[in-house]
Amino acid sequence: MVVDDDLAMCGFLRTFLGARNYNALTVTNADEAVRRFHAERPAAVLLDVVMPGSMDGLAALAAFKKIDKDVPIIVISGQGRTSVVVQAMRLGATDFLCKPFEENELEMVIEKALKQHQLSQEVASLRAQLKEQSRYTMLFGHSRQMQEVRDLIERVSDTDVTVLIRGESGVGKELVARALHDQSLRKDKPFVKVNCAALPTELLESELFGFEKGAFTGSIQHKPGKFEFANHGTMFLDEIGDMSFPLQAKLLQVLQ
Template structure:
């Protein structure tokens, strides 16, 4: 709502700044003053105002320079330019740089109030249109999110039952399975969807910063706390807060989080007064929290408070039937984003997808499709799968499983030499051994790529970067 907006006045003349602040407060908005362009840019970063009233003529950095930097750094704020000079070129320049409106000094208070109201209403209308577009896009994407597997269908049924309640939800699953998307889907289907959805990655911040980020702080609470700052829970008031990687929260902070879940209250850092909030909590973790409780790393009472409804997202390897529909979805998504027209993933590449274990889950699949669209080629994927296969073989050898390509020595080292020497006497040269090793490696590689491409020789030749005729010769030679 416009009445809740914060407005920053940037004017080097303090008297005018104070006058504007008084008027803005009378109009029902919050207001702050900065007396230089540099100070103004720093204040925008700190308080994130909805609107800036910016004087054109200032000594250190004029208003047009400030406006240009606001646009270049993509600061989410609207700007009204203010000037005592009626210069058409200045007005045109400001509008080209993205100013929302322009006022000349001296101005009438009613004119100022009307201009502020008009700019904020326009801003709110644009925000609402963007929100609705995003909501439609997310609702369309939800069909993709849940795919066509029985396991994801069961999760969707649970969500439909609990989304429109205030019940706390714990989402479990490996990294990359889509826990964050499910949290947002719950929010979009709840009665709080018109309020804030606040996403906090608990693993992204050190323990000493996480408390101030979640619960905010008072001025002087610690060195550098020059001004009061609300925390994420306050931003999420009447909305939803998503605590991703909840298992990373240190024990000392778990007690404070428990208090919020129990009582809906907490004290910001440096404050003796509790703040009351009404926020729906959704948490997620890729850890085994029961094991963490058993080890004393995670509070049992907090775990039970979070685990009212448990949603466990299966890894992609347990819902392989979703790979084709997810692949098509990501193709469309990144074709739109990068203005490309990559039609379809080949049968050979899809065959590789269906044989792969997907340790990175849906996120790994999405990144692969993004790469295909951007590079307009599937060759890098085939190469990547080959490298992954080689890594797997190396890992097996390291763990003592040699496969068919070599033997373990008495000292536990892997040897390619022993199989090459089987059936030979000691009359051999280094050149002969090198030739034999090269031949065996070549044969093994060709067979591996043929299997991965479902014995498509043309595709195999492309991946190995040899002519089709040369590949046929090698296949015949290695029989």
């Protein structure tokens, strides 16, 4: 898409792009350009800075980036002042050309912008594929029961609730907990595991809730608990059934 209030420049760029097998949509004001950008989603934009109306080229650039930040925007302007160039680049312009420019210079800039855009799309697609392939990589099996487990993880992972995972020792309860964490909105936050059967009650309470300096003999400094470490993340309490009843009561208060 070409956005320029100069009809002669629009005509030149339309011919220039057409000769190189690009379909060029030309618009002569920024307000209309934003509407057309939203509707057409062009592969790239050649954008002038100074234009009549309520919106100039830089304002249009900001609007384009709000609609689709990935579309390359090449700013072309007779105003080559450093401040204009810097502002355009800060707003997300892919490149900046000063008028007048050489045709081969424009061609190189367009080709570079489109190649970078294509590369970024390919990288995003590959990342999405890898993410999809890596889901539940440790949850092997294609049986109906395993598919039910995966479906349940899908349903629960988007919620913010306490989850009880039951099963015999060795069936993969921790793997399910990690899969829930990895698919949740908390995936970028900590996943903290505590084995409730590995510590006596007194030590487990300190491990979970931490303690302040001077709280008891030997507490020479503040120690944060696992709940503090797992803040906004996921806490996996393994073998919770082995926790003493008084400590379970304290834990219930935290969970509620």
